[in-house]
Amino acid sequence: MGYAAISPVVYYPNSGQISYYSSVDVVFHTNATANATAAFNTMLRGDENTLSSLANKVDNSQRISNYPLLDETDEIATDYVIITSNDFVDEFEVLADFKNRRGVSTIIETVENIAASFTGVDLQDKIRNYIIYAYGEWSIDYVLLAADDEILPHRGLYASAYTYTDDDIASDLYYGGLDGNWNNDGDSYWGEIGEDDLEPEVAVGRAAIDASTEAVNFINKQIMYQQSPVSQECDNALFVGEELWSDVYCEWTFGATYKDEVRLGSSNHGYTTVGLPTTFETTTLYDLTICPSSWSAMGNLLPLLNSGFNFVNHLGHSNVTYCMRFNNSDVNDVNFTNDGVNHGFWVGYSQGCYDGSFDNRTTSGSYTEDCICEVFATIQHGPAGFIGNSRYGWGDHQSTNGSSQYFDRQFFDAIFGEDITRIGPANDDSKVDNIWAISYAANRWCYYELNVFGDPELDLWTDVPQT
Numbered sequence: 156m157g158y159a160a161i162s163p164v165v166y167y168p169n170s171g172q173i174s175y176y177s178s179v180d181v182v183f184h185t186n187a188t189a190n191a192t193a194a195f196n197t198m199l200r201g202d203e204n205t206l207s208s209l210a211n212k213v214d215n216s217q218r219i220s221n222y223p224l225l226d227e228t229d230e231i232a233t234d235y236v237i238i239t240s241n242d243f244v245d246e247f248e249v250l251a252d253f254k255n256r257r258g259v260s261t262i263i264e265t266v267e268n269i270a271a272s273f274t275g276v277d278l279q280d281k282i283r284n285y286i287i288y289a290y291g292e293w294s295i296d297y298v299l300l301a302a303d304d305e306i307l308p309h310r311g312l313y314a315s316a317y318t319y320t321d322d323d324i325a326s327d328l329y330y331g332g333l334d335g336n337w338n339n340d341g342d343s344y345w346g347e348i349g350e351d352d353l354e355p356e357v358a359v360g361r362a363a364i365d366a367s368t369e370a371v372n373f374i375n376k377q378i379m380y381q382q383s384p385v386s387q388e389c390d391n392a393l394f395v396g397e398e399l400w401s402d403v404y405c406e407w408t409f410g411a412t413y414k415d416e417v418r419l420g421s422s423n424h425g426y427t428t429v430g431l432p433t434t435f436e437t438t439t440l441y442d443l444t445i446c447p448s449s450w451s452a453m454g455n456l457l458p459l460l461n462s463g464f465n466f467v468n469h470l471g472h473s474n475v476t477y478c479m480r481f482n483n484s485d486v487n488d489v490n491f492t493n494d495g496v497n498h499g500f501w502v503g504y505s506q507g508c509y510d511g512s513f514d515n516r517t518t519s520g521s522y523t524e525d526c527i528c529e530v531f532a533t534i535q536h537g538p539a540g541f542i543g544n545s546r547y548g549w550g551d552h553q554s555t556n557g558s559s560q561y562f563d564r565q566f567f568d569a570i571f572g573e574d575i576t577r578i579g580p581a582n583d584d585s586k587v588d589n590i591w592a593i594s595y596a597a598n599r600w601c602y603y604e605l606n607v608f609g610d611p612e613l614d615l616w617t618d619v620p621q622t
Contacts, residue, residue, distance in 0.1 A: 156213060156354065157183060160591040194334045197287075198356060199223075200294055212587075233293035235261040235612060238269070238282065239301035246370035247301050250610070253378050259297075259612060264289075266307055279310045279329070280336075287333050290356055297358050297579060297612045298330060303365040303529070304514045309545075310337065312346030316549065316558075316597035325514045325545035326603040331355035331583065346603060353590055353602065358579030360540075360611030362532070363513045363525070369533035376500050376532075377610040380539035385499035388463040389616035390435045393501075394418050395456065395479060397471030398442040398449060400552055410470035411441035413506070413555050417468055417567055424556045426592070428568035431466075434618065438464070452480035457490060460537070463498035465616050467538070468563070470550075473507025475517050478527045478543070486527060491536040500539035502578065502615060503531065504566060506550070506559040511543025511606055518547075532608040540578050540609025542566070547604075549597035558597040561589045562605055570615060579611025 163176040199205070201223045210216040235254055237247050247263055254261035264285065266278070273288070275281035289295045300307045304325070311323030322344050329337055329345070332352030338345045364370045394417070396410030416423060418437055420430030431437060440456060442449045450456060456479060460467065469479050476483040493499060505511075509518060511528040528543040550557035565585035569575040575584050586602050593599055 156209070157185070158590045159183075190335055197291060198334055200290075202294060232260055233262055233289065233295055234259045235297040235299070236286070236289050236295050237261065237263045237299045237301050238266060238285075238307060239263065240306050241265050241267050243301060243364065243367065243370050246367055246374060247299075250299075250374045250377060253382075254612070257381075266302065279308055282307065283310075283330055283333070286330055286357065290333055295357055297360075299360050299362060299610060300327060300330065301362040301364065301370070303363045303525075306365065307361075309514055310345055312337070312351075312603045313344040314346070314597075314600040314603055316600045319547065319600075321546055321600070323514075323516070324600065324603045325512060325516070325606070327359045327361055327606050328355065328586075328603055331357050331359040333357070348599075353593070354587060355583045358577070358583055358607075358611040360579050360607040360609050360613075361513065362610075363529040363608060364533055372533050372535045375535070376495065376539040377613060379495040380500045380502075380616075381614055383495070384616055384620065385463060385495070385497075386620050388499045389465050389619050391464045392418075392431055392435055392437045392466040392468065393459055393464045394437060394439045394441075395467065395469040395471070396439070396441045396443065397480070398446065399470070399472070399550055407446070408550070408552050408554075409441065409443040409446075411439070411443035413470050413550070413557070413560055413563070414439070414441070414468060416555055416560065417563055420568075421555075421564065426561070426564075428564040429572035431567065431571060432617075450480075452485065453490070456480065457485075460501065461492045461498060463493060464501045465499065467501045467503045468567075469503065469505040469507065470559075470563075471505075471507055473505060473510040473527070473544075473548070475509045475512045475515060475523055475526045478505055478507050478510035481527065483524060483527055483530050486530045486534060486537065488535045491534065493536050495536075500537065502609075502613075503528075503538045503541040503543075504563060505541070505543050506548040506557075506563055508544060508547045511541075511604070511608065512545045513606065513608075514545070528608045538609075540607065540613050542578070542582055542605060542607055544601070545604045545606060546600065547597075549601060551596075556596075558595065558601045561592060561595075561598060562586065562601050565589055570617060576615045576617055577611065578609055578613045578615055579607055581615070582607050 251261040273281040309325040310329035313322045333356045334352040394414040399408040548559040569581040569584040
């Protein structure tokens, strides 16, 4: 597929006039490349679901009929692969059994077996080659990386934004985008422009666990969220916004303004996204409404989180061990009491910097304890899933045109505007829908850094279940 951003507006600087074209004919001239041919021959599954998905994404859907259609009667289908270590196979058998009972064909593979059986320049390459094999042989749709980074290592990707450059953005997109090898020129920089695959073939989530108790907690929350939700809370959402910046002119920027675009929907900055439906009960906790005071995590936010929400959407300053004004030491099962029975598990999304740094790298380049998204995902209570940034989140002073906002808005648009209700595909769709703006500001950086801490097939509740 090819993407193009077209602006039918012309500005004449001498006169200060602006004109626009009311209609535009666009002609694309294409040539086959070696990479495209290889992708067509090895990655196009040709199953009905894949071709239907393509038809919904492109303008020339009539060409889909030219693609070969797979004879699915001969297909050995596996929907979901859990990759873990030998130490955690028994724990993840529980999740695999749950998936299989629900009709999601699921298998478990160990990283030890992958390392011994597949070729690659390093362990990351071997794991990805296994996923490519599973995609081609079994038509998988989901991969759960069920171990922490020291067991299932990330591929560090390269991006630059403004005066910042990072060649080690911790990204699981590498394991989902299966075309090419992400390093065409063989240098030390992976994911440079033109080396990437921005259209993932499989949805990837991570259970960043390194202990049996963490695995059990993670699995229980995935199962309980899907199987026995607290029904009356399934249409509740909480939006949390902090003061972001103030300057010498007392011009302030608040997360509340960003969050309201997500909550209500918006057509600002050249793209349109829907908000939450009017059937949802939304609650806001904004510094803006109590300025110059500010809300506190333990005094204001914690009671709300314990009272039961389905979605929690946050914008504020964060770091590896700090998010929503909580420190890692605050995130425990004494403070967080929503147990999935009295009050439900929630799904979190944060634009904060480094809160999803699952390789534990800090802004200075040193390494610390587990990131706070990992801690949230592996305690007994709290969230069933969380999407967070492994590196800097990106906003914009005195504007809501920050790069992270593009993805936040599109994530909720995927759920409520496009009916993509599984967390992994919704996160992927939030990225694909921003390909048109990939060169804007820090959008590529954000594309790489947003990872799912949770089961990628987790089906998000969008209404109160009907009995």
